[in-house]
Amino acid sequence: METFFQFRTAEFTDNAQTILQQQPGFVQAATRWQLADSHINFQDYFLDGLQMSVVRGHLQRPFQIELAVERPWLATLFQLEGQVSSKSCALRPLHIGPGQHNLMADEASANTYTFEGEQYTCFSAHLAPAFFSRLVQGNPEWLAKHEARLVNPTPFVLLPPGMAVTTAQRAIIQQIIECPYSGALKKLFLEARFLDLFIEQQTQPVLRPSGASSRDRDTLHAIRDFLDTHYAEPPSLLELARLFGTNDFKLKKGFRELFGTTVFGYIAERRLTVAWQLLTLTDQPVQEVAESVGFGNPAHFATAFRRKFGLSPSHVRRAPQAFAAGLNLTSSAALLAH
Structure with a gap:
């Protein structure tokens, strides 16, 4: 199981339990953290060049967690409920609010994130740079958008204000969460639904700030x-x-x-x-x-x-x-x- 990062906050590691399950072609990990009246469940799928994570929980107070980065990554994150923030992600402050998504990359050796929201739900997919490059190189429109980053990889947050999660994106994420399959078919299903979600994100128009109050x-x-x-x-x-x-x-x-x-x-x-x-x-x-x-x-x-x-x-x-x-x-x- 080749991970992109490890949690190293004592409050988390001392109060979390993980169950690993080896399936044909991938590893599935279920982690539950609970402390007092707050809890978070992590469902992780480790595939070749790709780690998908579903995070759901109930937080009575902001929860701060530090990640120790194992290898370079790009990530797409869909914040469905609650919000996540970091003082320094991709060399800048990051905030993704409820109903927003973004694409980012960071090579810092460690980073600290804060989860907030009485009800917290998010989906993320971390990609190896080579995997991301393979995805975008076959599409001229995507390549034009990301070519500079492929030539000279640097930390970035694609859309600092974030973009609204669409109904179609929510439906795909829900299907990932409720995946009814196991074994090799589950691996095929998860890869396929991730690609559908990636396509939805890449083809979504880049929205300019509306200027609305x-x-x-x-x-x-x-x-x-x-x-x-x-x-x-x-x-x-x-x-x-x-x-x-x-x-x-x-x-x-x-x-x-x-x-x-x-x-x-x-x-x-x-x-x-x-x-x-x-x-x-x-x-x-x-x-x-x-x-x-x-x-x-x-x-x-x-x-x-x-x-x-x-x-x-x-x-x-x-x-x-x-x-x-x-x-x-x-x-x-x-x-x-x-």
Whole structure:
């Protein structure tokens, strides 16, 4: 098991237990840290040139942990709940708040991070530089973005303010967390879903700061959270703006700048993602799924679903277990082996 870093904070090492499990082609490690009324669970997967980590916990106070770096790395980090910060990551202060993600690289021999949040959930993937180079060199657009770093590797944080985690990215991470497979198929699945997530991140538009005030950004995040649970029957744009004490122009402009999509684009994405989950994880009939996510017309639902996933809802319903792991398993694995 070749790690990128080791924890060396006494408070952590003295109160943590790790169980290792060797599987075909990779090692899985489950670590639980608990002290008083706080706890964190680490689920790590060690593959060739890649370490994926799911960190979930409950923190009553900020938790500080020091990493001793074993070898150079690049990392993609998706902060779903809570926040993480460092006084010096990639030669600068780092902060990734809830609902944000970033790409970074650091070769410091040690670094200290602070986890905060009563509920804490994040996903990270650490890559060996050679593995990262292999991924981006086959895509001209990605290569143009990262070529200078490949030629002259230096510490960096790609987007200091961070980017908003999209619905699609959340869905992929959830599938990694809930991976139903074991053995060689699990390794294939994890590699494939990581690549799908990497592709989603690399193709996400680089958002410029919107210039919105902190209060406006808080309002937009509250609106997005509201849409996460009211996607089936959302209010009109004007009603939504009034509900949150803003105006429709500021809502349309600010939402697109902050989240990289329109309000109704976000709703459509959310509906289809939930539909996929219902079709693969429940026994609901296709028409019932369509209605539950807000599609009154089954034909419109089928068209939108096929456009996004390349498959019809009925095709997925006929063999849900075959698709519960997600899409592009074969093509993603082929890219990894390229």
